[in-house]
Amino acid sequence: MADKKADQYYAPPPKLGKWEGFVTFLWNGETSQFLGRTAGSWAKILLFYTLFYLALAGFFTIMLVVFYQTLDDRMPKWQLTSSLIGDNPGLGFRPMPSDSNVESTLIWYKASDKENYKSWTQKLDDFLEVYKSTSMQAGQGNKIHCDYDRFPGEGETCAVDPTKWSPCIPSNDYKYPDSAPCIFLKLNKIYGWKPQYYNDTNNLPSKMPAELKQHIQLETNRNPKFINTVWVSCEGENPADIENIGPIQYFPKRGFPGYFFPFKNDEGYLSPLVAVFFERPKPGVLINIECKAWANNIKHDRTERRGSVHFELMVD
Known part of the structure; x- marks a missing residue:
């Protein structure tokens, strides 16, 4: 009886059809996942990429400002x-x-x-x-x-x-x-x-x-x-x-x-x-x-x- 319960516990999830699998991927009610991620996971990854691209844009802006400080609107640097x-x-x-x-x-x-x-x-x-x-x-x-x-x-x-x-x-x-x-x-x-x-x-x-x-x-x-x-x-x-x-x-x-x-x-x-x-x-x-x-x-x-x-x- 115990072996039967163990087999049932380790049994793979039931196979779903293509449409059912797609719908479950969009929203899994059992795990509260949207597109394979929970709300907390989405919040963390969005925060990471937002900070990453803000830092990248800030670095690029600083480099551009430094570069323009070396230029003269009227006089070329190399003559x-x-x-x-x-x-x-x-x-x-x-x-x-x-x-x-x-x-x-x-x-x-x-x-x-x-x-x-x-x-x-x-x-x-x-x-x-x-x-x-x-x-x-x-x-x-x-x-x-x-x-x-x-x-x-x-x-x-x-x-x-x-x-x-x-x-x-x-x-x-x-x-x-x-x-x-x-x-x-x-x-x-x-x-x-x-x-x-x-x-x-x-x-x-x-x-x-x-x-x-x-x-x-x-x-x-x-x-x-x-x-x-x-x-x-x-x-x-x-x-x-x-x-x-x-x-x-x-x-x-x-x-x-x-x-x-x-x-x-x-x-x-x-x-x-x-x-x-x-x-x-x-x-x-x-x-x-x-x-x-x-x-x-x-x-x-x-x-x-x-x-x-x-x-x-x-x-x-």
């Missing part, structure tokens, strides 16, 4: 040779092809088709909008008129006068309908970078285009202070391109005036621009163009596009 971008600025050009073709550097349009060239002039309008804003003109905020006799002081920035880009202005669609397009060049901003100018006009780089050397000598003879300029040249890359590119003009100057440097990320700073006016590029021909910035501390590397920019121009 020039210590930074990833280095101390050799490159050139950029506008307008650029659409974002759907990011690898392309081809400016190709049909001068007789307004809808065709309008997409390019609209990109220039968008890019130059900030330059045309009245809040960016001299006398507004920290904007001043700069020249080679007046460099900006602490916290001041130089105004850029869009009227000096003429004929590369919106009112004539930047000369695109005349098969004589304007391309704008900008020197990429590097915090704290200062150009080293060519102070000796008789000892200019051998690879500098001869006509740029002549231009520098004429300009500096007219005003010696003009030597404080980062000069710009644009040429066809190959003999055929040189033949097809036609005459070129630069506005407002053939370079970036030295009073725009160094870049200190002051409020309202605008990069100086050079409008390159291609007067008569040969129509229907793809022209490879390379533009370079010239200063003693700008090195050129065509493969890495250091100190230069490449694009193609084709006008139908």
Whole structure:
């Protein structure tokens, strides 16, 4: 009789069907368990994870605050040779092809088709909008008129006068309908970078285009202070391109005036621009163009596009 009771005591629980087992898992009335845990067990585990994630969030917040204490909103921690971008600025050009073709550097349009060239002039309008804003003109905020006799002081920035880009202005669609397009060049901003100018006009780089050397000598003879300029040249890359590119003009100057440097990320700073006016590029021909910035501390590397920019121009 005792053995029979012992067998009954150690007998396994009755087998339940799938549905009955699921219902019992949700709520077991005999043990007062919900999803396999009692109320006390659920309270303990919820308290543990609440405290754990609060501590984790607090630790992350403290680390983030400490990290931001090491940053400056205006000044990068790593500058020039210590930074990833280095101390050799490159050139950029506008307008650029659409974002759907990011690898392309081809400016190709049909001068007789307004809808065709309008997409390019609209990109220039968008890019130059900030330059045309009245809040960016001299006398507004920290904007001043700069020249080679007046460099900006602490916290001041130089105004850029869009009227000096003429004929590369919106009112004539930047000369695109005349098969004589304007391309704008900008020197990429590097915090704290200062150009080293060519102070000796008789000892200019051998690879500098001869006509740029002549231009520098004429300009500096007219005003010696003009030597404080980062000069710009644009040429066809190959003999055929040189033949097809036609005459070129630069506005407002053939370079970036030295009073725009160094870049200190002051409020309202605008990069100086050079409008390159291609007067008569040969129509229907793809022209490879390379533009370079010239200063003693700008090195050129065509493969890495250091100190230069490449694009193609084709006008139908």
